[in-house]
Amino acid sequence: MAQEIATLAGGCFWCTEAVFNGLKGVSSVESGYTGGHGANPTYEEVCSGTTGHAEAIRIAFDPDAISYGDLLDVFFATHDPTTLNRQGNDVGTQYRSAIFPHTPAQAEEARAAMDRAGADWPDPIVTTIEPLSDWYPAEDYHQTYWERVGARNPYCMAVIPPKLQKLRRKFGERLKV
Numbered sequence: 001m002a003q004e005i006a007t008l009a010g011g012c013f014w015c016t017e018a019v020f021n022g023l024k025g026v027s028s029v030e031s032g033y034t035g036g037h038g039a040n041p042t043y044e045e046v047c048s049g050t051t052g053h054a055e056a057i058r059i060a061f062d063p064d065a066i067s068y069g070d071l072l073d074v075f076f077a078t079h080d081p082t083t084l085n086r087q088g089n090d091v092g093t094q095y096r097s098a099i100f101p102h103t104p105a106q107a108e109e110a111r112a113a114m115d116r117a118g119a120d121w122p123d124p125i126v127t128t129i130e131p132l133s134d135w136y137p138a139e140d141y142h143q144t145y146w147e148r149v150g151a152r153n154p155y156c157m158a159v160i161p162p163k164l165q166k167l168r169r170k171f172g173e174r175l176k177v
Contacts, residue, residue: 011086018145021144022164025061027062033055040136081117100131
């Protein structure tokens with residue numbers, strides 16, 4: 001099975017990780033930081049907004065089971081790509097909507113996905129396509145956060161279930177059993 005990697009930032013990585021973990025063809029989702037300056041940033045440093053990193057996820061997927069374009073369609077449908085540096089109550093460049101293509105083909109598909117998604121949103125999409133940069137995995141306690149503790153976190157309970165409802169409604173056939 002061939003594996004490819006997609007790197008996406010759509011606000012809180014707990015929330016985006018919860019969405020993509022449930023898709024057929026996705027073998028793993030890792031929360032982390034990318035798109036900033038300075039090596040090995042901590043969660044506290046990234047949250048301060050001073051490093052320029054985004055909270056992001058790296059998705060390992062089988063392109064024979066789910067395409068990069070399909071992942072991007074899920075991405076645009078399950079977060080708000082029209083708010084600059086903000087997702088809900090999370091504000092700052094660390095919560096920006098961004099795509100970090102790994103290949104020129106991914107960059108081309110990112111532009112096409114933005115065009116497709118534009119019809120679904122009343123406001124212009126402000127998602128950026130940024131150069132791939134160093135990846136720093138988030139601290140262990142951030143990984144698989146929703147599955148482990150999300151249901152006990154009021155923030156997660158307010159944000160993640162509506163995303164999962166959109167996912168089931170629009171992409172139910174793509175969900176793992």
